[in-house]
Amino acid sequence: MYKAKPRSGLLAEVDRNAPLQREYVEPIAAAVRQIRGVLGDTIHSLYISGDVAQRSAGDRADLELTLVTFRSLNVQEFTSLNTVRWRLEQSSDAVKRVEFDVVPLKDVTTLANIFHWGFFIKHCALCVSGDNLADSFGHFEVSWEVSKAMNGDLSVKLRELRQKIAVATKWGTQLDAAEDAAKRLIRAAFGLVAHKEGRWDQDLKDCAESFLKHYPDKSVEMERLFYLIERKPVKKRAVVALMDAFGGWVQSEYASIDRKIG
Missing domain, CATH: 1.20.120 (Four Helix Bundle (Hemerythrin (Met), subunit A))
Incomplete structure (x- = not known):
């Protein structure tokens, strides 16, 4: 589900205002709470993507989460995230699998990664916690550089x-x-x-x-x-x-x- 395109040729963002599908509201809220609970101030912002973000998921779907962090995580923190993953998968019938993608803030904002992380955050993800980095990027056109x-x-x-x-x-x-x-x-x-x-x-x-x-x-x-x-x-x-x-x-x-x- 997308908002109207800003102008011809440019892609729209994922709609921030449309309600999430009812089955996934609590799992997303639980994910935010538990991730914030184990990582605290290390987290800059959290995003969902895939069918859940597009509001096109069926009765069961993967919950795809991107965690933007202020620094790289250590082994203990990754272990804690694995525990969070297991709890989320066990606590909701709607969630088939939980997938985490962890990326430091510096990697998201560097110009070298704009066609990946800039495009992904702007056009493929929905911010559910923290400062929305989508506001830091302009709208993209589809290009070969993006595909690569x-x-x-x-x-x-x-x-x-x-x-x-x-x-x-x-x-x-x-x-x-x-x-x-x-x-x-x-x-x-x-x-x-x-x-x-x-x-x-x-x-x-x-x-x-x-x-x-x-x-x-x-x-x-x-x-x-x-x-x-x-x-x-x-x-x-x-x-x-x-x-x-x-x-x-x-x-x-x-x-x-x-x-x-x-």
Whole structure:
């Protein structure tokens, strides 16, 4: 859910005034209380993103939280956050998983990261506590630089998820990692065409539709990725093969487009 665009070509912010979905009001409030409780003045501001921020979540959804801190956290503080994560996941039927992304304030505000953190805070996140850094950034247009920055960690994330799948001994763990990988790959694929489409989609089906307009030969891969999102059991070998093949292709396509544009 977005506010009206400030002017033609520029993206809108996530609507700050629309009410959150009822199922997620208390989990978000509890998250703010508990995170503030364990980190105190170390926290600059807290943001939600994903379907909950867009007010498009179903009965159950991941709660994606970005924590902007005044300094890097230590091991004890990360351990405390893991405890908070567990409590939040156990206390609400609406919350499927809690995901924390912790970033120091200096990394958010540096000019070198403006196409990632500046864009994310301004157009993909909703401040739920602290000073809203979205007010520090102007509105962005969709550009190739944004797509690159927003997907720059794809190889690292896929490698981490590949390892989780490899060592998983329970279906739930494997399905979580496979679903996460599929979502990242679909959004990264959309990043290849976002600058051509002139818009930034977050809905996975919209992302896939836009991507396939430009790469219709990848329809089978898209179908298989959505199979993983539906959390249907697939053998590890097949999941990893899909991640390696399509992930490698996406990354090579980023490099190819970057050479042409650069």
